[in-house]
Every structure is written in structure tokens, then in C-alpha cells.
Amino acid sequence: MKVHGKKTGAGGALREPTPERGLEESDVALRKAMGLVNVAVDAQSRTVKAIIHDNVFTFFNLIFVVLAVLVALVGSYRSLTFMPIVVLNTLIGIVQEVRSKRTLEKLTMLSAPTARVLRGGREQTLRAEELVLDDVVIFTAGNQICADGVVLEGEAQVNEALLTGEADEIAKGPGDQLMSGSFIVSGVCKARLVAVGADSYISRLTLEAKKSKGVGQSKMILALNRLIKAVGLIIIPIGVILFLHQWLLVGNTVEESVVGMVAALIGMIPEGLYLLASVALVISVMRLARSKVLVHEMNCIEMLARVDVLCVDKTGTITEPEMRVEGAVPLSDEGDILPLLGDFAAAQASDNITMEAVKAYFTQGQGRRPLGVTSFSAACKYSSATFEEGCYVLGAPEFVLRERFGEYQALIQSHAARGARVLVFAQYAGRADGRALTAGVRPLCLVLLRNPIRKAAAQTFGYFAQQGVQVKVISGDNPVTVSQVAMQAHIDGAENYVDASTLQTEEALCKAATRYTVFGRVTPAQKRALVRALKSAGHTVAMTGDGVNDVLALKDADCSIAMASGSDAAAQAAQLVLLDNDFARMPLVVDEGRRVVNNIERSASLFLVKNIFSFLMSFFSIVLMCTYPVGPAQISLISAFTIGAPAFLLALEPNKRRIKGTFLRNVIERAFPAGITDFILVSILMLVGRWMGIPDEMISTAATILMSVVGLLIICYIGRPMNLWRWAIVAAMVAGIALSATYFHWLFDMSRLSLHCTVLLLILCALALPVMLGLGRATQTMVDFSFRMARQFLRRCKGLGARRRKEEGR
CATH class of the missing domain: 3.40.50.1000 (HAD superfamily/HAD-like)
Known part of the structure; x- marks a missing residue:
């Protein structure tokens, strides 16, 4: 803790370290006891408890529990068949996320950022989260600064663009502050950590960023969130209206009204859609993790x-990543310059692979001691060392030679044309300070390097x-x-x-x-x-x-x-x-991304079919003063075999097709034709069935079979071109529906059909495919028009906003 700017511990003031020894072990133990440890505020993964909580206590799970209680209160226990599916979905989500968490934690430990720290005069490499306040850390090029510090010794070029947005490299020397979240571009320095963990600059930024919602979240998941929230807002009033309508106006009993209302709401809830997307992404992360x-x-x-x-x-x-020097090409007749290059290389830090290759090749020097050294700058593209006899630079020919580049261009290009990387070693007439060179240079040699393909x-x-x-x-x-x-x-x-x-x-x-x-x-x-x-x-x-x-x-x-x-x-x-x-992993990574998004888009369409039908049928029932045609158990049967099971099976297969269009648009274009086909055909079934005097229980059974047929057709439609795996899924779903309707008819409320009802059902089944295909073409035209109008509306809104801001600025 800090008291009036002075750190104190249980036994008085905390001892500050020396640059030579750093903290002693007793000092480290005291700081750990005080909690002055560099623990990150942004945990990489949630706890198991948080995962269970977030999967169990969801808005839709709450609605399902309320619906289950209502069904139980009226004694219609057979209508509770939707609850096992809800429980199973929740368990799948928990198990997959916990497995993913454990896999990622193992990999994260392997790739966790580390730091070189001095403790008791010995240099150690520790994970960034093991550092404590006042640790003396050695920072070199490429290191990300893991906690706020003050430079004790050495010099380094630091880039703070990730914090400030300014891309300029800033020279840091003794007494200068290093901010966590910035990174070392070149040079070497020792720094004492003055703020760790939640007190560091990057931690304060992270906590501030967490207040913003949706940052870093998948656009696909954000689209699903918006869709699910919209559904959540409207199903409650629709449910109340449906219950009152069937009980007070249609004249159904309380039990019949509750069951009809529950069936409609279950049909409207995309209970497995968000889970499907989340689990598919989690599985994708695990698959990538297994591929390193x-x-x-x-x-x-x-x-x-x-x-x-x-x-x-x-x-x-x-x-x-390995680089090697092929040799040096002299540009002057001043004699052997290799010893000079050897002294130059010895003076430089091994802070990038180019300098490592140069130091490994030019090893014979004369022991010259540098008066000053500048590490390689990515902006100015040179490094320098100043000796008593002058300043020498090594860097990119265009940046070092400048106006003299034309004299050596042909020679440089001839080596470059063979794929060699060319650097020029030259004596500089001015003082090199890490900024652009302005004085004259005397070229000494070209240094040729190469990386194997x-x-x-x-x-x-x-x-x-x-x-x-x-x-x-x-x-x-x-x-x-x-x-x-x-x-x-x-x-x-x-x-x-x-x-x-x-x-x-x-x-x-x-x-x-x-x-x-x-x-x-x-x-x-x-x-x-x-x-x-x-x-x-x-x-x-x-x-x-x-x-x-x-x-x-x-x-x-x-x-x-x-x-x-x-x-x-x-x-x-x-x-x-x-x-x-291994860059060769990239095709696998891209294929995995395409697989998961393509399959989620395709499977999401199956979920929306039921939701579209349920919304339209609810309004149709209210307008025509009739009972909702299918019950909760029958909705569960349809959901299990035409949505849930095929969606998860389809989401696991390979799919390398390039993504086109937006997620929501693609899903709507596929789901709308089938959802409206369901609504049209079931509406015809209800109207004609009542005119023919077919009992309600037969109409309900026929509607279930009809929706199942349309559901199987949409699986084939979105699965084009069909392959053996997809035909196997369809066959398995047909078998599942047939077995459930035959041997578990009592559970799913399926009754025998009369001859008249069977003929009507067969006619409507025959109409399903042409109606759906016709609606598909119409839907595409309608969606194109709607999205075009939406884009024009948004552009107009942005234009009005820009004009208003301009006028306010005046």
C-alpha cells in the first residue's frame, strides 16, 4: 500500500532494490504477503462456477421454468416433454465450455508473457503475473512492458501507440517512465516496477474498457443476441393475449388454454440457437488448440x-525465422574492415534476428570500446555505434546512403534480385541518435543476408x-x-x-x-x-x-x-x-473459420423456421378465434428431429465455402420460405379440416406430420448439394420421427388419422416443395429490397447527423 506517496509494510518502509541485485527473496515474500503482485485484471477465462451460472440462469431458461410450472399446475404432465431438451442443452453448453476452458488454460500457460528479472543478483525468467512491486526487470526489443516502471539503467526506444495512438518511437533513459501496454522497439534497459496489477496503467484502461458492452464480441453472436432479445420482449405479451383469447373468447378450459399458450411460446423461443452458436465456436477453439x-x-x-x-x-x-549472413562485399579500398564490423557487432544488443546473424558471423574484432550505441530503429532503419575514430552505421541502403544511393544501386539491385537482403555498413560524419541521418556517409561494404524459404x-x-x-x-x-x-x-x-x-x-x-x-x-x-x-x-x-x-x-x-x-x-x-x-497452419485456420460460420448460418435457419411459423400462427389463431393447432409435446417432437439434432450434426461437418453477405440476412433468406410454407399449409389444413368435420386431435397430428415434412425438406434445401452424410442425417431423422410417432404416440400426443384426413395430408405434403421453392425466390427479392431500403435509410440518417454537427460547429 502507499501512504503519502511512501510505500510501507507491516514492519515499516519497504526497501528499494539496487540495479545490480534487484529484490532479495525476503523482499519478494513481503510484497506477495501484501498483495503487491502483478496479477492481471482481465482473466483469460471464466471460472467453472461462472460458466455454470451463465448457462443455467438465462432469460429463456426462466421462461421455460415458468411454462413448466404452469403446465404442471393444470395437470398436463405429458406437455412437459420440452424440459428434458432444455436441460440437455444447458448441460451440453456447460460441458463444452468447461472443456474449452481447460484446454485453453494449458495453452495459455505455455504462451504466457514472461519477463527477465533480477532477484538477489541472479537473472531469472518469470511469468509476468509472478512479478512484484519494485522488481528490477530487464527489457529488450520485442518485449511488451507488463507493468509501469521507471528506467534505472540503459536506453531503449519505446512505442506507446497502443496506449496513446501516436506511432512515434520515444527514447527512454534513466529516470523516464515506462507505461504498461507499450513495447520496446530497440535497445536494452533495466527498470524498477512502480505500479503492478490493478494499479498499472494498462489495468486501468482494461477496467475502463470493460464498461463498454459488446467489445470484441463476434458480429454473429451480436446479431443472435439482438434477435433473441427482440423475441424475449414480445413473447410475454403474446403469451398473455393467447391465454386470455383461448380462455375467454374461444371458450377453452384453463388447462386447454395454458397448453395452447405454452405450445405457441415454445415454438417462438429459439432455445438452442444461441447454444448452437456458442458451442460451435467453443468446439472450433478446441480444434484449433489441438493444432497448436x-x-x-x-x-x-x-x-x-x-x-x-x-x-x-x-x-x-x-x-x-532464422537469418544467416552470406558475406560482405567491399565498397572501399581502405583494407580489411571485418575487424571493424566485428567490434560494431559486439557493441550491439541481440535484439532482433538480423543483429543476431551479424553478431554470429562477424566475430573477429580488435576490442574497440564504443562511446555510444543506437539500436536498430524500424522507422529510420539503421543501428549505430560510435568509437573514438568515428561513428558507424549499419542499415537499409536507401536510408543510409540517401542521395548517394544511385551510385551503388545497380550493385545492390543485382544482389537483391537473387533474393538476398542487403545492408550497407558506412562511416557517418554526424552524430547518430536514432533519428533520420542527415550528414554525409562513407560507404565501406555491403552485408548480404538470407532467409531460407x-x-x-x-x-x-x-x-x-x-x-x-x-x-x-x-x-x-x-x-x-x-x-x-x-x-x-x-x-x-x-x-x-x-x-x-x-x-x-x-x-x-x-x-x-x-x-x-x-x-x-x-x-x-x-x-x-x-x-x-x-x-x-x-x-x-x-x-x-x-x-x-x-x-x-x-x-x-x-x-x-x-x-x-x-x-x-x-x-x-x-x-x-x-x-x-508454422505458417502452413494457416489453411487449416481459415478452413476452421469458414466451417464454423457456414454451418452456424445453415443450422440457425432451421431454428428460425419454427419461430416464424409460431409467430404467424399465433396471430392467425387470435384473428380466426381458434385453438393453436399443435401442442407442446408435438412441438418438442418437431424441434428434436427437424431442428435440434440435424442442426448440431450439420454444424460439425467440413465446410470450406467462402462467406458472402451478412449473417442475419443469410439466415433470414433460408428460413423465411420454410416458415411461411409451414404457416400456409397448416392454415389450409385447419380451415379445410374444420370444413370437413375432422376432429381437432387429428388436425393436430396431421399438422405435426406436415411440419415435420417441411422441416426435412428445409434440411435438404440448405444442405445442397446433398452428400452421403447429409442423406444419412435425413434418413435418421425420418426414422426418429416414425418411431416416436408409432411407439411413443402417447407421449407426443399423436392419434390415428381418418381416411379423409390422410388424403388431405398427402395433398398438402405434395404441395410443400413447390410452395417453398416459389417462396424462396420471392423472399430473396423481398430481402434484397428491404436491406437496400435499410441501407439508404441509414445513409440518410448519417447524412442528417453530419449536417447537424456541422451546423452546431458553426
Whole structure:
């Protein structure tokens, strides 16, 4: 705790650590006892208790319990057949979510952010949640800052864009503050943690963000939530009206009125729809987890299904993450410069794979001690070391040579054309401070590096080409080099490249985003701008990356994927993490996204068929002063074999079709024809049946069979083209209905049909398919018109709002 700005413990003031030793074990134990631990406020998963609570205590479960009590009170126990289905749905939801929680917790432990900390003079690697107040942490390039701190020693370039929105790199030295949630771009520093856990800056932001509803939730789930809330609001008044209508106006008994009202409401409630979507997403997360893919945000699974542009970095994605130096090409006759390169490399920190490769190759130095060092800057694309005899820089030729680049362009391009990454080593006449170079340079040599192409790269990018997904290669390297590497990986349009350093305006960048395939010399801010430009052009964009220069673009992409071997910052910013660093997993990930969304859309249509019929039939019964035609037990039979079971079975099969249109529109277009077909045919059955004098119990049984036939037809309709698995599902459902109606007729209130009723039923069954197909074409036209009018209305509302704000601004 803090008292007047001074930390105190049970025995007095807490001892502050030294940069050399950090905290002692006794200091750590005292802080843990006081609760001064860096425990995250945003738990990655809910507790088992919370999962059970959220699955049991739902609005619709409450309605089902109330309906069950009403049915029991009037003694119609046979009508309680809907309750076992409700209980089963709830249990399935709990079991699947608990299994998913346990699987994800194991994977999250493996990929949890870690930190290098000094304790008792020894360096240790601990999980970020094990750090305590005043711990001395060593931060290097790629590390995400896990708690607020103050720099004790060293210097680092820090990016705070995820917190402030400003993409500029900020130099941090002794005494400067480090904010949690930012990340180290380059350099090395030691920092003492001054705020941990809920007191840290990122925790306060997280708690504030939690006040916003729907953040990070799947659009599909949000659409279902809106649909279910709308249903929840209207079924209660409809239920009251139905009961009073049948009891007071139609003249039914209290028992008959309650049973009719319950049957109508059960038909209106999409009791398994939200569960189906939730369980399908949970199963999808588990399937990805078994393939070594960690899902940070559930909504990215849906976005994966809609991706039509994939942005990738060269290093670590197209190529293996390991880099090696091929050699050095002298540019001057001043003698052996390898010892100088060796001293330069020894002075640098191993804070990126390029410098690791340089340090591993240039090992012979003369022991020069640097007066100052600047780590690699992604914005200015060089690193530097200053010795007594001068300042030396190593970086991208265009940024180091600047106006002298033309002198060496042909030589550089010749190496780049072979796929080599080219850096220039030069003496700098000015003082290098991590900002853009302005003084003159004397080129000494070219350093050639190379990354091997991933073995499965060509096959992986071939898959995306077949699926209609464009691939954009965005890299900080020379565009010629990147283009050559992309061509070796068989990326379509890889010969179409541009140097992003020539794209100085936002307009030029936006035009280039859709025109070119390969982008070289891209700064982190430009990566982000390219992702935004592609999204503005109407694309759904996925971004892969593993470095700190990818973080901003990862945050802005519709779906972000990081390699576990990359920087901490990239892994924490991404929605998906490839734990085995294998980009060849991407087709599996995209297929999984398409499978889950396609199947949920298809299965959701089955649930809405019953709801549409029940709403229309309720109003029809009220207007014609007649009893609702089917009972709760019969609705349960229809739901079990034409909705529940086939929906779950269909949701599990492979489905790689690319997603088109919005979730709600796709569902409505499929469900409306069958729902209205049910309503028309059952209405005809009721009217003609009464005219022919057919008893109500026979009409009720015939209506159940008729709705079952339409239900089986819609399974075939949405399952086109039918395959062996789908025909097997239909056959199993037919058998289930037949067995239930024959051997459990007493349970589902099924009676024998007279000859007249059977003939009428057969005629209506024969009409079902042509009526549904005709309504399908009409529905598509109607939905197109409705959505077009809705879009125009929203555009007008936005225009009026913009004009009003403009007038208020005056």
C-alpha cells in the first residue's frame, strides 16, 4: 500500500532494490504477503462456477421454468416433454465450455508473457503475473512492458501507440517512465516496477474498457443476441393475449388454454440457437488448440471465414525465422574492415534476428570500446555505434546512403534480385541518435543476408489463391528482394512491387494498397496505413507478423495472427498465435473459420423456421378465434428431429465455402420460405379440416406430420448439394420421427388419422416443395429490397447527423 506517496509494510518502509541485485527473496515474500503482485485484471477465462451460472440462469431458461410450472399446475404432465431438451442443452453448453476452458488454460500457460528479472543478483525468467512491486526487470526489443516502471539503467526506444495512438518511437533513459501496454522497439534497459496489477496503467484502461458492452464480441453472436432479445420482449405479451383469447373468447378450459399458450411460446423461443452458436465456436477453439493454434479472441474465428486479403511479412512468414549472413562485399579500398564490423557487432544488443546473424558471423574484432550505441530503429532503419575514430552505421541502403544511393544501386539491385537482403555498413560524419541521418556517409561494404524459404510456403499460398484470397507482402526490406522471395514462394502477382518510401502521401498509399502485391521499405506506420486502406476498400483483412514493427498493423487488422517465436508484443497484440511457428497452419485456420460460420448460418435457419411459423400462427389463431393447432409435446417432437439434432450434426461437418453477405440476412433468406410454407399449409389444413368435420386431435397430428415434412425438406434445401452424410442425417431423422410417432404416440400426443384426413395430408405434403421453392425466390427479392431500403435509410440518417454537427460547429 502507499501512504503519502511512501510505500510501507507491516514492519515499516519497504526497501528499494539496487540495479545490480534487484529484490532479495525476503523482499519478494513481503510484497506477495501484501498483495503487491502483478496479477492481471482481465482473466483469460471464466471460472467453472461462472460458466455454470451463465448457462443455467438465462432469460429463456426462466421462461421455460415458468411454462413448466404452469403446465404442471393444470395437470398436463405429458406437455412437459420440452424440459428434458432444455436441460440437455444447458448441460451440453456447460460441458463444452468447461472443456474449452481447460484446454485453453494449458495453452495459455505455455504462451504466457514472461519477463527477465533480477532477484538477489541472479537473472531469472518469470511469468509476468509472478512479478512484484519494485522488481528490477530487464527489457529488450520485442518485449511488451507488463507493468509501469521507471528506467534505472540503459536506453531503449519505446512505442506507446497502443496506449496513446501516436506511432512515434520515444527514447527512454534513466529516470523516464515506462507505461504498461507499450513495447520496446530497440535497445536494452533495466527498470524498477512502480505500479503492478490493478494499479498499472494498462489495468486501468482494461477496467475502463470493460464498461463498454459488446467489445470484441463476434458480429454473429451480436446479431443472435439482438434477435433473441427482440423475441424475449414480445413473447410475454403474446403469451398473455393467447391465454386470455383461448380462455375467454374461444371458450377453452384453463388447462386447454395454458397448453395452447405454452405450445405457441415454445415454438417462438429459439432455445438452442444461441447454444448452437456458442458451442460451435467453443468446439472450433478446441480444434484449433489441438493444432497448436491459441485463440485470444473468439470473434476472430468468424472474421477468418470472411477474410479476402491476407497481409504477410517476409521474414518469419514466407521465410524461416532464422537469418544467416552470406558475406560482405567491399565498397572501399581502405583494407580489411571485418575487424571493424566485428567490434560494431559486439557493441550491439541481440535484439532482433538480423543483429543476431551479424553478431554470429562477424566475430573477429580488435576490442574497440564504443562511446555510444543506437539500436536498430524500424522507422529510420539503421543501428549505430560510435568509437573514438568515428561513428558507424549499419542499415537499409536507401536510408543510409540517401542521395548517394544511385551510385551503388545497380550493385545492390543485382544482389537483391537473387533474393538476398542487403545492408550497407558506412562511416557517418554526424552524430547518430536514432533519428533520420542527415550528414554525409562513407560507404565501406555491403552485408548480404538470407532467409531460407519455408518448405510449405508454395503449397500454402497456392491454397489461398484457390480460395480467392489475395496475398499482400508487406516488408521493411528492399522491394526487389521481397519480390524475388515472394516469387520463389509462388505468390500470385509477386512481380508487381513498389518501394513504400516513395509513397509520401496518404492518397498515394491508398491507391497502391489495391494496385500492388509486394510492398518494400515499409515503416510500421505505413503497415498500419496499408491495412486501413485495404479495409476502407471493402476488404476483410488478416495480418500475420512476429516483430514489434508489426504490432500496430496487427491491432488494426480484422484478424491478426502472430508467431509464438516472435516478439512478446506481437504475440500479445494478435488474436491468434501459431504456437509451433508454422505458417502452413494457416489453411487449416481459415478452413476452421469458414466451417464454423457456414454451418452456424445453415443450422440457425432451421431454428428460425419454427419461430416464424409460431409467430404467424399465433396471430392467425387470435384473428380466426381458434385453438393453436399443435401442442407442446408435438412441438418438442418437431424441434428434436427437424431442428435440434440435424442442426448440431450439420454444424460439425467440413465446410470450406467462402462467406458472402451478412449473417442475419443469410439466415433470414433460408428460413423465411420454410416458415411461411409451414404457416400456409397448416392454415389450409385447419380451415379445410374444420370444413370437413375432422376432429381437432387429428388436425393436430396431421399438422405435426406436415411440419415435420417441411422441416426435412428445409434440411435438404440448405444442405445442397446433398452428400452421403447429409442423406444419412435425413434418413435418421425420418426414422426418429416414425418411431416416436408409432411407439411413443402417447407421449407426443399423436392419434390415428381418418381416411379423409390422410388424403388431405398427402395433398398438402405434395404441395410443400413447390410452395417453398416459389417462396424462396420471392423472399430473396423481398430481402434484397428491404436491406437496400435499410441501407439508404441509414445513409440518410448519417447524412442528417453530419449536417447537424456541422451546423452546431458553426
